[in-house]
Amino acid sequence: MQGGAGFNSVPSTVPLDKSRVLDVKPLRSLKPIFSTSHEAPPYVCATPDGPFPLGFSPFYPFNTPPSPPPPPEPVRSVADPAPIRSFRTPGTESNGLGTMNRDASSGGRRRPGRPRSGRSDRKAKKYHIVAPLADYVAPISSSQREDGSKEAVDLVMRHFDGLRRRLSQLDDSKEVPSGLARRSDLRAVNLMMSKGFRTNMRKRVGAVPGIEIGDIFFFRMEMCAVGLHAQSMGGIDWFNVKGDLEEETLAVSIVSSGYYNDDAEDKDVLVYSGQGGGAGLQKGRQTSDQKLERGNLALDRSMRRSSQIRVIRGMSDGTTPGTKIYVYDGLYIIQESWIEKAESGAGTFKYKLVRMPGQADAFGLWKMVGKWKEDPSSRPGLILPDLTSGAETISVCLVNDFDNEKGPAYFTYCSTPKHSKAFGLLQTYGCGCQKGCAPGDLNCSCIRKNNGDLPYTTGGVLVIQKQLVYECSASCPCGPLCKNRVAQGGIKIRMEVFKTKNRGWGLRAYEPIRSGTFICEYAGDIIDKARLKQKVHEGENDEYIFDTSRVHEPVKWNYEPALLGEDGTDDSSEDPEVQPQLIISANDIGNVARFMNHSCEPNVFWQPVVWEEGGQAFLHIAFYALKHIPPMAELTYDYGVVPKDSDVGGAAYRKRKCLCGSSKCRGYFGL
DNA sequence: GCGGCGTCAACTTT
DNA sequence: CAAAGTTGACGCCG
Structure with a gap:
């Protein structure tokens, strides 16, 4: 419990430790950069360290040039263009199994479990919109490809979803009809796998390195790519x-997604149906008895060995109907199995899986949170059903199930920042689209402002992080349903403010959050630097300052453009004079954002967003999910640190001891 | 015994 | 909603 202090041993170094940056970028910046934008200059040369041409200067830390590539992880030489799958090590796991029971029905038939090398030339043919750079090398070592880690899993997840979002955005702009070619998940995983950009390929019984109970996935392909469940x-x-x-043969994992009539009511017990025989829900299929082969056989053998099985529970996502979310629910053991007659009379295998004790709640937590959402009064420790007093369109609970504190210090809830005219930007940019702004429509001036792309894709998910996002607004005739209005719509996710163990109050959600989803903006009083100095000088203990001028770790969220043959330059800033600088104090007034704690390993990032109000454009700070976030995981972002040369005095202002507990903890953050 | 290639099945996805 | 689409397992062959 108190071990957290150990994480906070204070490093004397400056927090920006480049050597820790895992983000390996290809040397693409050394070659001429062709802009994909229709508006931007056609040809720009830049080296990673600059100098940058006019309008391309990275005035944001997250645009700092890529760090030098780390020690070349087993980079394959050109002379060794081995197919990726040949990296797979032989499946010689022993698993401490004793003597094998010979079973005539199968054992003898099976061939040795040698690694099969799939065909390496198997690639998507028609859906490659752009070819990935031929010489692109995935930032995954061959050993990580077999046995992963948290870092490897994060890396693969990040790039998969980033690619997927980008491909989806491109589809949107080309008006690719829904259904047929719109499988961005398949195309994304294709690109990644063709480059060996994956992890945990070695099959194993039990936990998978880098994947925790409760982790969520939005596509089957994501689970393939990180080795949780290799079947597509x-x-x-x-x-x-x-x-x-x-x-x-032994089973390693199962997905229960409701296709068969599994009994998944109990949080610790799952009655799973065997595969085959056409026993699924799909209509018009012949049904026959299932056979004790393939997966069914593996489950049978696992039962006899009491071998652990990873269980992934699939369920429909209440927030986005039609989509499915997969939750890794930990390890189960098969207690018994039997054959049941389906309605058609065909024999179906049933396996009763029981969750191993002592594991963190995952699926069970979902069920519980679902109840709280419907009836907040059922939430233990509830203090207020709506902290916002109706200021937001949805309620935010205030909860303390940890100690007796009755609530945070007094403040006024306000859903939007208090801008004054003086903080307005010089230029307005509203479009003239009469209906909704169409992705890919370069006649739309708002889209042009965003480098020719509508920054959001299906469901209001941000595609990439960039210097500035320009949203449509009141002065545009496109109307409130325009897809380019996300952050201005306020919070849409059910959340609670809760008492943390050691970091005061915090924020977390009752819903699963897809990477790139808008969470909230930072509301409060907009102040200038002079006012901030004054506050510090007068010793006012304002712990609710958001200041863009703090130095932030470059947020690593965007996809690898080289995988799409893109150069990846952010040339979106048409207004180089627009300095996205802002200081917000949420001490007296603010919204839920003021409760978000700092973490050195955050799951949320901030992004400057502009929209217009009253004929003037204003800058906002919007927060988006940095990864898929399971329900009840605390939402945190990186506060950054006050730069050394900051003329805002006060040691207390400059540094605070960090309690984030992450293994990557820098020890300090700014406040 | 290894590796290439064809076929097959599968609780997907829009 | 039906059909396109993927991977990995398996089987055959040289």
């Missing part, structure tokens, strides 16, 4: 294990 469609994943005498 199949519900049962298994492999052949070499025992002392002979090999046997």
Whole structure:
């Protein structure tokens, strides 16, 4: 419990430790950069360290040039263009299995569990809109490809979803009809896998490095890419294990997604149906008895061995109907199995899986949170059903189930920042689109402002982080349904403000949050630097300052443009004179953002967004999900640190001891 | 025994 | 909603 102090040993170094930056970028900046924008200059040369041409200067820390590539992880030489899958090590896991029971029905039939090398030339043919750079090398070592880590999993997840969002954005702009070619998930995973950009390929019984119970996934392909469940469609994943005498097949993971009539009511027990025999829900399929082969056989063998099985629970996502979310629910053991007659009379295997004790709640938590959402009064420790007193369109609970504190210090809830005319930007930019702004419509001046792209894709998910996002606003005739109005719409996610163990009050959500989803903006009083200095000078203890001039770790969120043959320059700033600088104090007035704590390993990032109010454009600070965030995970972002040369005095202002507890903790953050 | 290639099945996805 | 689409397992062959 108190061990947290250990994480906070104070490093004497400046927090920006480039050597820790995992983000490996190809040397693409050394070659001429062709802009993909229709508006931007056609040809720009820049080296990673600058100098940058006019209008391209990275005045934001997250645009700092890529750090020098780390020690070349086993980079394959050109002379060794081995197919990626040949990296796979032989599946010689023993798993401590003793003697194998010979089973005539199968054991003898199976061939040795040697690694199969799939065809490396298998690629999507028609959906490659742009070819990935041929010489692109994924920032994954061959050993990480087999056995991953938190870092490797994060990296793969980040790039998969980033690519997917970008491909989806391109589809939007080309008006690709829904259904057919719109499988951005498949195309994204194709690009990644063709470059060996994946992890945990080695199959294993039990936990997967870098994947925690409760982690959520929005696509089956995501689970393939990180090695949680290697089957792209199949519900049962298994492999052949070499025992002392002979090999046997063992299940490693299952996905229960409601296709069969699984009984998934109990949070610790799952009755899972075997595969095959056409026993699924799909209509018009012949049904026959399921056979004890493939996954069914593997489950049977796992049961006999009491071998652990990873369970992934799929469920429909209440927030975005039609989509499915997968939750890794930890390890189960099969207690018994039997054959049941389906309605059609066909035999179906049933396996009763029981959750191993002592694991963190995952699926169970979902069920609980679902109840709280429907009836906030059922939430233990509820103090206020709506902290916002109706200022937001949805309510935010105030909860303390930790100690007796009755609530945070007094403040006035306000959903938007208090801008004054003086903080307005010089230029307005409203478009003239009569309906909704169409992605890809370069006649739309708002889209042109965003480098030719509508910054959001389906469901209001931000595609990339950039210097500035320009949203449509009141002065545009496109109307409130325009897809380029997200942050201005206020919070849409059900959240609670809760008492943390050691960091005061915090913020977390009752819903799963997809990476790139808008969470909230930072509301408060907009103040200038002189006012900030004054506050510090007068010893006013304002712990609710948001200041863009703090030095922030470059946020690593965007996809790898080289995988799409793009150069990745952010040339979106048509107004180089617009300095996205802002200081907001949420001490007296503010919204839920003031409760978001700092973390050195955050799951939320901030992004400057502009929209117009009363004929003037104003800058806002909007927060978006940095990764998929499961319900009840605390929302945190990186506060950054006050730069050394800051003329805002006061040691207390400059540094605060960090309690984030992350293994990557820098020790301090600014406040 | 290894590796290439064809086929098959599968609780997907829009 | 039906059909396109993927991976990995398996089987055959040289």
